[in-house]
Amino acid sequence: ERNWEDMEDLRGKILAVPRYGHGDASADSLATRFSKEISAFIRSLPNERGGRFQPGYFSYSLFVAMGKQVRATPDGRRTGEPLSQGVAPDQICPANSITDTFRSITAIDLADFPGSAVLDIQLPAGNGIDAQRLSGLTRTFASLGGSVVQFNCVSPEVLREAQAHPERHSGLTVRICGLSARFTTLSQEVQNELINRAVHTA
Numbered sequence: 001e002r003n004w005e006d007m008e009d010l011r012g013k014i015l016a017v018p019r020y021g022h023g024d025a026s027a028d029s030l031a032t033r034f035s036k037e038i039s040a041f042i043r044s045l046p047n048e049r050g051g052r053f054q055p056g057y058f059s060y061s062l063f064v065a066m067g068k069q070v071r072a073t074p075d076g077r078r079t080g081e082p083l084s085q086g087v088a089p090d091q092i093c094p095a096n097s098i099t100d101t102f103r104s105i106t107a108i109d110l111a112d113f114p115g116s117a118v119l120d121i122q123l124p125a126g127n128g129i130d131a132q133r134l135s136g137l138t139r140t141f142a143s144l145g146g147s148v149v150q151f152n153c154v155s156p157e158v159l160r161e162a163q164a165h166p167e168r169h170s171g172l173t174v175r176i177c178g179l180s181a182r183f184t185t186l187s188q189e190v191q192n193e194l195i196n197r198a199v200h201t202a
Contacts, residue, residue: 003072003079014076021089023100028107039112056115057087060177061190068189082193086177087117087147094198098137106144117147118178122197125155150175152194159183159195 004011018024020031042055059066067082076092077083084090087105095101098121110117119141123129134151141149152174162169166184174183174194183191 001072004076011076014074015093019075019089019093021101021104022093022095023097023103028104031104032107032109035108036112054114056113057117058115058177059083059086060179061186064187064189064193085120087113088119091193091197094200098200099140102141102144102146102149106141106146110145110147113147116178119146119149120175120177120197121149121151122194122199123151123153124199125153125158129153148178150178152197156195156199159191163188163191163195
């Protein structure tokens with residue numbers, strides 16, 4: 001109700017509890033249970049074509065637009081901030097380890113989500129992120145049972161420069177939830193979300 005105003009001590013305690021995406025077994029178990037139950041419910045609903053709806057952890061950029069409509073939440077997120085992107089963990093407390101995030105996501109039975117379950121990972125531009133390391137990350141994700149993973153290897157500094165001077169970066173392409181988009185054509189809110197994502201080291 002108070003949007004976490006003057007409640008930093010409590011918010012700090014909330015941010016310190018085990019969270020989905022950090023490889024914590026108890027948090028992953030809760031996420032798995034939630035996913036199983038919501039998937040079963042969605043698949044029970046008839047669609048307009050005579051079949052059943054199929055769930056998916058697919059949001060494209062709607063996690064930004066939907067976040068504007070949602071008040072503060074018990075995980076420490078403030079009013080209007082973006083929601084979690086699809087199957088990805090929240091950005092309030094980014095995980096330190098890509099492998100932990102992979103394990104958390106693949107604890108969910110992603111076969112229950114044929115509408116796709118895309119994970120975006122932000123990697124630093126250059127700095128030793130070569131084809132061999134990208135291949136290793138992709139193979140690890142697949143071997144654990146992951147659905148779709150995609151990487152953005154562009155620095156926040158380059159994105160900020162493109163936001164300030166779009167005429168210089170008309171070809172800059174980023175990946176969002178399974179799709180490619182020209183960065184300069186995205187709304188400022190979606191651009192800001194990409195700029196503010198945690199950058200993982202591989």
